[in-house]
Amino acid sequence: MNTTLDCIPCIVRQGLEAARFATNDAAVHEQILRELLQDAAVMDLALSPPAIAQQLHRRVRQLSGMADPYLEVKNRFNAMASGMLPVLAAEVSGSDAPLFRALRLAIAGNIIDLGVRGDISESEARSAIDNTLNEPFHGDMNMFRDALQGARSILYLADNAGEIVFDRLLIEQLPTDRVTVAVRGGAVVNDATRADAAVAGLCDLVEVIDNGSDAPGTILSDCSREFRKRFESADLVIAKGQGNYESLSGEDADIFFLFKVKCSVISAHVGLPVGTHVLQRQFSEAVTRD
Amino acid sequence: MNTTLDCIPCIVRQGLEAARFATNDAAVHEQILRELLQDAAVMDLALSPPAIAQQLHRRVRQLSGMADPYLEVKNRFNAMASGMLPVLAAEVSGSDAPLFRALRLAIAGNIIDLGVRGDISESEARSAIDNTLNEPFHGDMNMFRDALQGARSILYLADNAGEIVFDRLLIEQLPTDRVTVAVRGGAVVNDATRADAAVAGLCDLVEVIDNGSDAPGTILSDCSREFRKRFESADLVIAKGQGNYESLSGEDADIFFLFKVKCSVISAHVGLPVGTHVLQRQFSEAVTRD
Numbered sequence: 001m002n003t004t005l006d007c008i009p010c011i012v013r014q015g016l017e018a019a020r021f022a023t024n025d026a027a028v029h030e031q032i033l034r035e036l037l038q039d040a041a042v043m044d045l046a047l048s049p050p051a052i053a054q055q056l057h058r059r060v061r062q063l064s065g066m067a068d069p070y071l072e073v074k075n076r077f078n079a080m081a082s083g084m085l086p087v088l089a090a091e092v093s094g095s096d097a098p099l100f101r102a103l104r105l106a107i108a109g110n111i112i113d114l115g116v117r118g119d120i121s122e123s124e125a126r127s128a129i130d131n132t133l134n135e136p137f138h139g140d141m142n143m144f145r146d147a148l149q150g151a152r153s154i155l156y157l158a159d160n161a162g163e164i165v166f167d168r169l170l171i172e173q174l175p176t177d178r179v180t181v182a183v184r185g186g187a188v189v190n191d192a193t194r195a196d197a198a199v200a201g202l203c204d205l206v207e208v209i210d211n212g213s214d215a216p217g218t219i220l221s222d223c224s225r226e227f228r229k230r231f232e233s234a235d236l237v238i239a240k241g242q243g244n245y246e247s248l249s250g251e252d253a254d255i256f257f258l259f260k261v262k263c264s265v266i267s268a269h270v271g272l273p274v275g276t277h278v279l280q281r282q283f284s285e286a287v288t289r290d
Numbered sequence: 291m292n293t294t295l296d297c298i299p300c301i302v303r304q305g306l307e308a309a310r311f312a313t314n315d316a317a318v319h320e321q322i323l324r325e326l327l328q329d330a331a332v333m334d335l336a337l338s339p340p341a342i343a344q345q346l347h348r349r350v351r352q353l354s355g356m357a358d359p360y361l362e363v364k365n366r367f368n369a370m371a372s373g374m375l376p377v378l379a380a381e382v383s384g385s386d387a388p389l390f391r392a393l394r395l396a397i398a399g400n401i402i403d404l405g406v407r408g409d410i411s412e413s414e415a416r417s418a419i420d421n422t423l424n425e426p427f428h429g430d431m432n433m434f435r436d437a438l439q440g441a442r443s444i445l446y447l448a449d450n451a452g453e454i455v456f457d458r459l460l461i462e463q464l465p466t467d468r469v470t471v472a473v474r475g476g477a478v479v480n481d482a483t484r485a486d487a488a489v490a491g492l493c494d495l496v497e498v499i500d501n502g503s504d505a506p507g508t509i510l511s512d513c514s515r516e517f518r519k520r521f522e523s524a525d526l527v528i529a530k531g532q533g534n535y536e537s538l539s540g541e542d543a544d545i546f547f548l549f550k551v552k553c554s555v556i557s558a559h560v561g562l563p564v565g566t567h568v569l570q571r572q573f574s575e576a577v578t579r580d
Contacts (some may be wrong), residue, residue: 005306005319005320006306008297008302008306008323008327009299009300009302009303009306012298012302012327013299016295016298016299028297029295030335033295033298034331034332035331037298037302037328037330037331038327038328038331040327041325041328041331041421042324043325045320062291130328184520269391
């Protein structure tokens with residue numbers, strides 16, 4: 001999807017937050033913000049928000065000299081989520097509808113997205129998880145279940161650190177021998193990389209690959225050739241989070257998007273209120289022709 | 291006060307909102323936003339937020355060809371507030387502490403500030419008024435009462451349309467023969483001008499002047515000479531709202547600021563939580579010397 005005018009103030013705010021994550025040097029904060037404003041003034045709105053955020057976060061890393069400004073916060077959210085995992089896993093296995101329960105918890109974990117709101121606290125994340133089933137849900141579980149059964153290969157595109165621990169609950173409900181989890185190829189915001197997949201215990205459970213890109217989403221043209229091959233050959237893609245939705249919505253691919261609607265732009269795009277847990281299928285042209 | 295880095299994303303958002311108030315032409319929205327980003331990239335942070343907003347709103351009016359983009363919304367909020375006035379006036383006159391009750395209602399009316407949040411709805415404004423006494427309050431009413439008694443001339447700086455109707459409740463509790471109300475000299479955002487003072491019935495109650503400026507605050511160097519004379523000669527100034535606080539905080543003048551803390555920047559500046567109703571006195575050097 002394109003970037004809208006409403007995304008711009010949010011991107012500017014995000015740039016400032018990223019600068020503060022990267023350094024305590026107020027002069028660098030100001031320099032990053034002014035550069036970002038200059039870039040934004042001539043921004044190509046045909047780019048997706050993750051494409052713009054990718055440039056922004058590269059520049060923040062460059063100016064601050066920090067290779068991974070969000071490392072500490074990623075570790076913190078991973079640890080918090082890991083601490084919650086045993087209780088939640090028991091909830092899922094004791095549930096009448098374990099696939100649905102796990103899916104809802106995985107979507108609730110999508111609250112841990114520092115791209116949309118940099119100030120999300122651990123207590124807010126905890127409360128989102130605790131209130132998972134009270135959030136409105138929009139999606140067709142039967143269609144999801146059927147698609148899983150028919151798929152020989154499932155590519156699961158992870159989103160953020162912390163969140164990826166909750167993804168594990170859902171991945172455990174899938175036919176794991178047919179699942180590959182893909183993470184980002186490089187550090188960007190708090191998006192999950194190989195290290196986070198390892199902390200979540202996914203490397204022992206399924207194949208884990210990276211997409212070769214440092215965009216906070218899945219911009220196919222920016223991903224590695226190997227990843228693109230895997231993406232194209234997968235029977236089914238499960239794409240987690242707003243960043244993956246923003247970058248893959250409209251691509252010719254059979255994708256189940258799983259995300260929480262976290263801003264008014266996405267709300268308008270999907271036609272659902274902010275806060276909604278979404279399971280939305282996008283059909284590839286090939287599937288539509290069937 | 292200076293503009294902070296945190297003000298910038300907010301100003302960018304405000305510019306986009308102002309553009310949308312002024313015209314339905316999406317090309318103009320984009321042009322205004324891009325210009326604003328360019329200006330913001332080289333912005334002098336020593337200016338106060340109202341000084342920056344003044345430039346922004348001038349440009350919006352110029353590009354859209356609308357002399358007063360917020361006219362309709364100002365009229366709507368004036369009408370809503372006027373409709374609520376009789377009940378609230380009875381509340382004040384029936385109260386054990388009419389001055390305090392009126393002061394709290396006037397501060398609650400400060401919610402009608404489209405500079406801080408352009409999407410404030412009438413129902414939110416109503417709910418703010420209904421919940422007036424549940425909001426935290428910080429201030430010294432005895433000091434305020436004493437200052438009123440000792441003052442031969444009181445200059446009341448109004449803030450927004452709609453809000454000015456609630457100001458009337460407070461102004462009626464003051465020694466009206468010694469009160470002058472000042473409004474903005476030109477249309478800017480939803481700030482109150484002479485027309486709004488008239489709708490609020492203030493012209494029959496007290497002297498009404500304007501400050502000669504189209505800034506959404508009181509930037510003394512930008513105000514008319516006559517206004518500055520009145521400001522300097524007033525025994526006591528009551529300044530309503532964040533815009534007046536942002537532009538007059540730090541000036542060498544004896545001022546009671548009345549406002550609701552509506553953003554994190556002001557919250558940090560006054561050291562009080564967002565939502566607090568504030569009655570804060572600033573002493574002039576002359577008063578401090580006494």
